[in-house]
Amino acid sequence: MQSQAKAHGPLAGIKVLELGTLIAGPFCSRMLAEFGAEVIKVESPDGGDPLRQWRVLKDGTSLWWSVQARNKKSITLNMKQEQARKIAKRLALDADIIIENYRPGVLEKWELGFEDLKAINPATIMVRLSGYGQTGPLKDLPGFGAIGESMGGLRYVSGHADRPPVRVGISIGDSVAALHGVIGAMMALRHRDVTGGRWNGKQGEACVAGQGQMVDVALYESVFNLMESLVPEFDHAGVVRERTGGALPGIVPSNTYTTAEGENIVIAGNGDAIFHRLMKAIDRDDLAQDPGLVRNDGRVPRTAEIDEAIQTWCSGRDIDTALQILKAADVPVGKIYSVRDMMSDPQFLARQMFEQHAFEDGTPVKLPAITPKMSETPGQTQWLGPRLGQHNQEVLSGLGYSDAEITQMLADKII
CATH class of the missing domain: 3.30.1540.10 (formyl-coa transferase, domain 3)
Structure with missing residues (x-):
């Protein structure tokens, strides 16, 4: 594994707090980490992010994890405990961007909601990814990528006309939502900076700062945003786009x-x-x-x-x-x-679309290279997905906790 060198890239100096699991939220923060942001990922001490055990494993940890959590710092916080929530709040107030994908209302219950943080730090930027968004009659329901793909229209048009709809072979709904989250975060960061910049105060102190905002990303709306001319075709001409297999209807051949x-x-x-x-x-x-x-x-x-x-x-x-x-x-x-074709294809190789790395035991592994490619500030993989709680000492020490206090937190199952 590569050493955890000082971050560089267009987002160097930007602090991100990730409060989320699995795909949408973590993929959003992953892209920020790939371009230099310091991403602190909060995980439960009881097993961490479930994605650690998804799909193909190496030594009990998902190979997917090595990509999804690259460049992130993992700390463990038992959010059932008040002290853990206080630590999370300190991290949130110090962050430029907070990314979360819990059900709406969970952060509010922990006093970590957008309004809670904005009352102290007006420059708070919070990216909230959920199945149905933070408002509306469905907001409290659990939302997964498959549901977002279905409600957003993608599943209806995928497959052959004489068969049931099919899914794309990856979690496309989650990933599309994550990309919308990245775009929203960058626009919010720009707005904050032109209206005053980062908050430099302390809790309880008034301080001039730029204007933060909430980026409300719904999975189904992110998918819906990709659906081309679906709405005007139906509204104006009564056309319902249907499944057409591999063909592109109306554009021939x-x-x-x-x-x-x-x-x-x-x-x-x-x-x-x-x-x-x-x-x-x-x-x-x-x-x-x-x-x-x-x-x-x-x-x-x-x-x-x-x-x-x-x-x-x-x-x-x-x-x-x-x-x-x-x-x-x-x-x-x-x-x-197929992936086999990709790994030997001259175009993929010429564009350096694979990176060679190694796990901590020295076993080599290839990862997909970082995109987009930027001429002056390219992204970089500094380290693979971290061990659970690997950065507890570093992050908590940075908040001012002593070694003895951190040891006690571990004993009290706070971290």
Whole structure:
């Protein structure tokens, strides 16, 4: 594991407190940590974040954890105890950004809600990620990514028309919400800085500071935000977008096709000039020269005919030959990648999309590289996901607690 060097990057000097588990909140703070923010993650001393035990494990800890918690500092606080909540409040008041994904009302019960903190520190920025947001009739219900994907419209349009909806193979609802949280946090930080900057006072003292705010992220709304023209199409034309498998309805041709050996490729020949090149490349000059197919609105009614022509051509060729011919014709085409394909692909390798690291026992492990790529202030993996409570001593000492006090907290099961 790499040494925990001093943070650098565009967010160096920004302090973030993470009060959350699993995916949405932790992914949000993970991105801030990757670009230099100091992220202190509060975990329960009784096992910590459940994600530590999700999916494939190494020595009892999830491999996912090495990515999701990289660059974070783990401290344990038993939030059932008053002293632990007081410590959390001190950390929150010292933070530039607080990220949480508990059910609405939990932080208020602990006197750590946005209004509680804002009354002391007017520059408080709190990113709140939940299933349904902080208001509305559903706000108190538990919210998971799968529910957000369903309510936000993504599941309804995913899959084939003659089968039940399917899920994307990752927790896309949580991750999309996390990205909205990052965007909101950055905009709130900008607003705070232009209205006065960081709060430099102490508890109970008035101090001039910038204006903080709450960033209220609902999972279902984050998914809904991706749904393109869904609303105006229904409102204006009564169109309900349905499941269409691998096709892109109304934009022709764009679909998934199967080659001779059963492998799948995506072909996007929906631009007018691209369509012409595609038809010539697959030896269908008759379609390339058909005046009724020159524009997309003419191709849409003949979608089945065009797809059949492309599929017939693909069925007679192996995937490498099909890719070579279509790329030579400057037609957007791509193989559907598994992780095995990614790990040896020249584009992934040229863009340095994998980082080599090692666990504490020296076992090597590759992680996905950090995105986006920034020319002057790139992100960096400083260390892998930490052990539970690994930074208790460091963080609590920084708050002024003595070694003896920290030892007593451990004995009293506060940490």
